[in-house]
Amino acid sequence: MTHTLKFSLIMAAGLLFSCKEIPITISDPFIPESDRVVLIEELTGASCSNCPKGSATIDNILSRHEGKVVAIGVHGKFLSYPTPKSKYDFRNQKAKELEAWFTGWQGKPSASVNRSVDPSSGLIVQDNPDLWLSGVERELQKPHVMNILLDTKYNTDTRQVDLEIAVIPLTDLPGNYNISIYLTESGIVDAQADGTVIIENFTFKHVLMDMMTKHSGDVLATDLEKNKVIKKNYSYTLPSNVPGLWNAQNMEVIVMVSRSSPTDVSVLQAASVHVIK
Amino acid sequence: MKIKFTIIALLAVFSVTKGQGTFSGAFETNVNVFLRDSAINAFNTPQYDRQFYGGESWLSINYSYKDLTIGGRFDMFNNSNLRVPTDSYSGIGIGRWYAKKSINKLEISAGYLYDQIGSGFIFKAFETRPLFIDNALYGAMLKYNFSDTWQIMGFAGKQKNAFSNYTGNLKGARLEGFFSFGNEESPVTLAPGAGFVGRTISDENMAGVVDALRTYQDVDRFIPNHNTYSGTIYNTLAYKGLRLYTEAALKSSDIFYNPFAVKTELVGTTVGKLEQKSGSVLYGSLSYTKSKLGLTLEAKRTSNFNFRIDPNQRLLRGLVNYLTPLNRQNTYRLTARYNPAAQDISELAFAADVRYKFSKSLSANVNFSDIKTIEGDRLFQELFTELIYKYKRKWQLTSGIQFVTYNQEIYEMKSEVPLVKTVVPYVDFLYRFDSKNTLRTEFQYMDTKQDFGSWLFGLAEYSIAPKWSFEASGMYNTHPKKANSKGEIEKTLYPTLGVVFYHEAQRYTLRYVKQVEGVVCSGGICRLEPAFSGIRFNMATTF
Structure with a gap:
């Protein structure tokens, strides 16, 4: 018993008088000035009760690094079905395919930042929204190697969007490259699960409505040469038979170029443009 | 890596040394063949889409010679869905090695070690294969026996993470002893202990x-500390048929993710954030047995006791400790369907278990558990009854009823869903035709208006001792509430057919399985436990 008491006292003393640490300074990293634009693909869902946290995190990131980040909300399969109070169903084939393409994630919300490997998860997806900002900042610290110029023409009668893309490598880039084109819509007010409640008037932003390319992207080119411009044209007709959705005023086209190798699918540059300028 | 090779080489050398020491070991393998069935959502994972096969194998070998024990374990995950149920994981390597040497009163261990302090509230290094948990301590451990009844243990190391290790560091100590006093025929005994991590x-x-x-x-910001200290004091007091175990654990200010905390955002608030707070667990268990009566009362209070090697980890990853659940660990399919995970942020739990043997042939068990948050929100409640009647050695009837209230909002992070309330009557009938042939049947019905709706479960198991057992079971959604992948609310049958073969210490199991899907959430992240459709083979043996 004496031993126990002595030991307990030593432990209690250890707890009470443990060494005091030198406090950590919480500071922001240095982000160089450049025209690099980072892509966040967020895996989310209307029935995902943790996902409003993901949306708030994206808002925070877009506000901190205005003009340097573009976001896409992928409503695929897992917890993406409408809530009992929902008006809309945001799931679509391309979103489901894209969600399935991002393997290894364990839950929602998850996000991929430039499809680069996250050092803490070891995957190209990170399921902790608190770490998305640092992922974006790591990407913004990397060299700016490409420009993407976009131009859209929208025909209000036919609802056709014509997209003109110019990809300009700023350095020689060996390897294979893909291009992905997303159509997103913001400002949709609908129900979203949030913890133990459902928010009936949640404003959804950057909802992936469809893609003009395959979910994994179309082939862009191989071994890109510095300043050798690659031009691409795409067209898409916005559906008119879905009440409340596909509002061209609130839609954006997002384009990104990524590496296409078995071990590296990272994004080099992203760009966005409104359907109606 | 060199150490692993050295251990393997040592094992090989000892293996050819005749007549010295003893070898022991175990082997287990799982083989899953995935058969896509979109009707029950068994699809959209790499295994269903293109791999079709997944499995795991573990081979453990231990060698003891005099005061030295060494061992190793080969682990293989081959397109396995254990680590992430929606994904495929492959990895092959030495999952564990260790060496242990006793020198008089001292015992030295190194390698990947399993141990715990008290009930595990502040430290438990353990392995649970079905959940891909292997929280072995990779380090060194010393144990010193002051006497036959007093021992001190100290350790330091890192926590295992699959085939690598987490980068954080752990160190700890434990002192345990034993006292006996009073009357020699019915002494009062004390088994005190204390630990630190x-x-x-x-x-x-x-x-x-x-x-x-x-x-x-x-x-919401705070200045984070690198170091956290936890301590626990525990004791088992025993007198005649009475046994009282008490434990109190404290943790200094620690960083952890609280999935229920309100976080302030640029605009509005969200739920879930990192916090830095101290925590505590208080636990008591009183059991009493006298002739035909057995009684156990338990209570536990948990406050902010999420203890991980890395605060950035979620779900089951990087847990340093283990919090014992107080509810009954049910085994029947439907009585085990709504099972509460121990809550580490806020939980106040009570449990009572009474067993009474009326005669040689008739016995009864009543179990009650009640779990709330410290703030008083209902989490779980269960009343379970069981009556067992044995007729000679010819047949046995086990029957009872279970009432459960289960908070899906908290345990599964579902929004605006009502408490799940179930009533499950069940019957288990075992009939012996002769000394070799036995038939066991199970029938359970779950009546509920929530979640998936009501279920019916039936099982028949015919055993031909000592080699064979054949089984067939079905789980049927009699009053379905949820739509399937086609958006239809359908009555679905989830059948299982299986055969088990025993040979000496070997057990071979082959089953065709269709299993309903579910969502499990923890730490603010939801995890899908997908439906399973396919064939499962398991083989386990010891030698």
């Missing part, structure tokens, strides 16, 4: 914490 967050893990805190508004 210190955890230091690595610089790279702290960088993740700082990265997260940078995104927080000032109101």
Whole structure:
């Protein structure tokens, strides 16, 4: 018993008088000035009760690094079905395919930042929204190697969007490259699960409505040469038979170029443009 | 890596040394053949889409010679869905090695070690294969026996993470003893213990914490500490048929993710954030047995006791400790369907278990558990009854009823869903035709208006001792509430057919299985446990 008491006292003393640490300074990293634009693909869902946290995190990131980040909300399969109070169903084939393409994630919300490997998860997806900002900042610290110029023409009668893309490598880039084109819509007010409640008037932003390319992207080119411009044209007709959705005023086209190798699918540059300028 | 090779080489050398020491070991393998069935959502994973096969194998070998024990374990995961149920994981290597040497009163161990302090509230290094948990301590451990009844143990190391290790550091100590006094025929015994664990967050893990805190508004920010200290004191008092176990554990200010905490955002608030707070667990268990009566009363209070090697980890990853659940661990399919995970942020739990043997042939068990948050919100409640009647050695009837209230909002992070309330009557009938042939049948019905709706479950198991057992079972959604992948609410049958073969210490199981899907959430992240459709083979043996 004496031993126990002595030991307990030593432990209690250890707890009470443990060494005091030198406090950590919480500071922001240095982000160089450049025209690099980072892509966040967020895996989310209307029935995902943790996902409003993901949306708030994206808002925070877009506000901190205005003009340097573009976001896409992928409503695929897992917890993406409408809530009992929902008006809309945001799931679509391309979103489901894209969600399935991002393997290894364990839950929602998850996000991929430039499809680069996250050092803490070891995957190209990170399921902790608190770490998305640092992922974006790591990407913004990397060299700016490409420009993407976009131009859209929208025909209000036919609802056709014509997209003109110019990809300009700023350095020689060996390897294979893909291009992905997303159509997103913001400002949709609908129900979203949030913890133990459902928010009936949640404003959804950057909802992936469809893609003009395959979910994994179309082939862009191989071994890109510095300043050798690659031009691409795409067209898409916005559906008119879905009440409340596909509002061209609130839609954006997002384009990104990524590496296409078995071990590296990272994004080099992203760009966005409104359907109606 | 060199150490692993040395251990394997040592094992090989000892294996050819005749007549010295003893070998022991175990082997287990799982083989899953995935058969896509979109009707029950068994699809859209790499295994269903293109791999079709997944499995795991573990081979453990131990060698003891005099006061030395060494051992190793080969682990293989081959397109396995254990680590992430929606994904495929492959990895092959030495999952464990260790060496242990006793020198008089001292015992020295090194390698991947399993141990715990008290009930595990502040430290438990353990392995649970079905959940891909292998929290072995990779380090060194010393145990010193002062006497036959007093022992002190100290350790330091890192926590295992699949085939690598987490970067944070752990160290700890434990002192345990035993007293006996009073009458020699019915003495009063005390088995006191005390333990301490210190955890230091690595610089790279702290960088993740700082990265997260940078995104927080000032109101939610804090200056994070690398070090956390936890201590526990416990004791078992026994007198005649009475046994009282008590434990109190405290943790100094520690960083952890609280999935229920309100976080201030640029606009509005969200739920879930990192916090830095101290925590505590208080636990007591009183059991009493006298002739035909057995009584157990338990109580546990948990406050902010999420203890991980890296605060950035979620779900089952990086847990340093283990919090014992107080509810009954049910085995029947439907009585085990709504099972509460021990809550580490806020939980106040009570349980009572009474067993009474009326005669040689008739016995009864009543179990009650009640779990709320410290603030008083209902989490779980269960009343379970069981009556067992044995007729000679010819047949046995086990029957009872279970009432459950289960908070899906908290345990599964579902929004605006009502408490799940179930009533499950069940019957288990075992009939012996002769000394070899036995038939066991199970029938259970779950009546509920929530979640998936009501279920019916039936099982028949015919055993031909000592080699064979054949089984067929079905789970049927009699009053379905949820739509399937086609958006239709359908009555679905989930059948299982199986055969088990025993040979000496070997057990071979082959089953055709269709299993309903579910969502499990913890730490603010939801995890899908997908439906299963396919064939499962398991083989396990010891030698």
